[in-house]
Amino acid sequence: MAKTATKSSKKPAAKAAKPGAKPAAKAAAKPAAKAKAKPAKKPALTLSMLKPSVNNMSVRVFARAAGLDHSETDVWGHTRSPEYMARNPAHLTPMIEDKGLPRGVLWESCAIMQYLANKHGLEKLYPKAPAKRAMIDSAMFYLIGTLYPYVARATYPALNFPQYAGEVGHSDAHPDKKSEAQKAAAAAIAEPLEVFHSFFRNGKPFIGGKNPSIADIRLAATLEFLAVIDYALPKWAKDYMAAIEKKLGKAYTEPAGDVRGYIAYVKSQANA
Numbered sequence: 001m002a003k004t005a006t007k008s009s010k011k012p013a014a015k016a017a018k019p020g021a022k023p024a025a026k027a028a029a030k031p032a033a034k035a036k037a038k039p040a041k042k043p044a045l046t047l048s049m050l051k052p053s054v055n056n057m058s059v060r061v062f063a064r065a066a067g068l069d070h071s072e073t074d075v076w077g078h079t080r081s082p083e084y085m086a087r088n089p090a091h092l093t094p095m096i097e098d099k100g101l102p103r104g105v106l107w108e109s110c111a112i113m114q115y116l117a118n119k120h121g122l123e124k125l126y127p128k129a130p131a132k133r134a135m136i137d138s139a140m141f142y143l144i145g146t147l148y149p150y151v152a153r154a155t156y157p158a159l160n161f162p163q164y165a166g167e168v169g170h171s172d173a174h175p176d177k178k179s180e181a182q183k184a185a186a187a188a189i190a191e192p193l194e195v196f197h198s199f200f201r202n203g204k205p206f207i208g209g210k211n212p213s214i215a216d217i218r219l220a221a222t223l224e225f226l227a228v229i230d231y232a233l234p235k236w237a238k239d240y241m242a243a244i245e246k247k248l249g250k251a252y253t254e255p256a257g258d259v260r261g262y263i264a265y266v267k268s269q270a271n272a
Helices: 056-067 084-086 108-119 130-159 175-188 189-199 216-231 235-248 252-272
Strands: 045-049 070-074 095-097 105-107
Touching: 045 056, 056 108, 056 216, 056 252, 084 189, 095 235, 105 108, 108 130, 108 216, 130 175, 130 189, 130 216, 130 252, 175 189, 216 235, 216 252, 235 252
Parallel strands: 045 070
Antiparallel strands: 045 095, 095 105
């Protein structure tokens, strides 16, 4: 076995000075210059969000899964402030601020994920092939146009979220009518949910194939809300959500924890 070479602790002897040579002048000791502290690098992307929201959860999961350098600002109670409204007249979250945007900001969770995936070439989350991308887009648009309205009607009353104008839950209707509408919305969820299973997944682990796509992130986050009404998810949906969380790890679990924590809180208040 070869021995590791070690350096001798003895210093080499100094060379003898020549006769008559003048002693070398000692250099004046200068105090070491203090290194200037570099200002902390500002994250390239700023995300304004609300922790209990699944729309916001989608982008929070995406940003982590994509490994994007970003910062998060919780704007709970501030979305109607003059400062926020000046940047975002729709007063919506999630909202990102990015230099490459024409107006500097962008809202709507699906649009944000599409933009960032395009900008950073994240084909694993949002494929470039037209046909594959079309299926991802279709799944997301079907979700926000059909499934999510049912989920909102069924869960928002329990979550203490404001109902959309024009909905029974937002009206002065009798509580029995509101309860009836809420139950009808919950019952309607099963049909679009099955469409995701039989059509968009079609035997694949995820809508995106072997790996979760932005459509999968949006769907899994949406289904998180159903826990507040103890909705009986089919086995495939439970397995699907578990598979996404396992695949994405902390990128999913951390933002999901905020949604789950809020749901646990409102349920505890209802049972108090």
